[in-house]
Amino acid sequence: MNRETGCQQRKRGIMKEKGKREERKSPSKTGLRSAVAALIASVAIFAAMLQTEKNILTRYEKESIYVAVKEIPKGQLISPENYQQYFQQRQLDKTCIPQTALRSPEQIAGLRAIYDIEPGVLLTSGMFQEQSEILTGMDRPVIAGFKADDICQVAGGVLRAGDRVNIYSVREEGTVLVWADVYVQQVFDAAGAMIGNEDGVSSAQRINVYLDEAEVETFYSELARGSLQVVKLVDGQR
Numbered sequence: 001m002n003r004e005t006g007c008q009q010r011k012r013g014i015m016k017e018k019g020k021r022e023e024r025k026s027p028s029k030t031g032l033r034s035a036v037a038a039l040i041a042s043v044a045i046f047a048a049m050l051q052t053e054k055n056i057l058t059r060y061e062k063e064s065i066y067v068a069v070k071e072i073p074k075g076q077l078i079s080p081e082n083y084q085q086y087f088q089q090r091q092l093d094k095t096c097i098p099q100t101a102l103r104s105p106e107q108i109a110g111l112r113a114i115y116d117i118e119p120g121v122l123l124t125s126g127m128f129q130e131q132s133e134i135l136t137g138m139d140r141p142v143i144a145g146f147k148a149d150d151i152c153q154v155a156g157g158v159l160r161a162g163d164r165v166n167i168y169s170v171r172e173e174g175t176v177l178v179w180a181d182v183y184v185q186q187v188f189d190a191a192g193a194m195i196g197n198e199d200g201v202s203s204a205q206r207i208n209v210y211l212d213e214a215e216v217e218t219f220y221s222e223l224a225r226g227s228l229q230v231v232k233l234v235d236g237q238r
Helices: 004-060 213-224
Strands: 062-068 089-094 111-113 128-130 141-147 164-171 174-188 206-212 228-231
Touching: 141 213, 164 206, 174 213, 206 213
Parallel strands: none
Antiparallel strands: 062 089, 111 128, 141 206, 164 174, 164 228, 174 206
């Protein structure tokens, strides 16, 4: 049998001792790797939770809009002086607000309601017509007035600001259309008191309308040739 020399025995002893040290170190390395993995997982979970929270908060972000605090009658002119009578600011989830919603006083002045708007309705630009749209095509817009002797001449007196009317002159030779699609600016009763759009009772007998200055002379000349008759245009008739 071969016998190990002293040098070989010492070498084998050193190798055994080295193996034992590595075995003792191995559990520590495994524990460290586990701790690092756990830390990385915790950071990832925390980041995911933060992102989820951000998404939830963004989803329910609030924004100011306007709603009708009371009924806004068709044709009602909204101005800086009266908008608080009809408009009220509310906070609403941003995701529920349409792009055309009215959000600031700067968007409101000079608007007229296209139709009756019920209380509580979220207000959008499509519900109103800008004053400038009414005057489109007029070089020098003016307000002209005329008077009816009897409410039967002006659709039973139910005219209000914002209405569109055709004005006729009734003559011996027949009825003549004097002016078509005229926008009513304001109406008054027989005593000259202004009638608001929220008033559904009072009869209008004095009517102001928008005309181009160049048309005023012809307008009154045609009216003077016969008896006045006003026909109110219904929605969609224009």
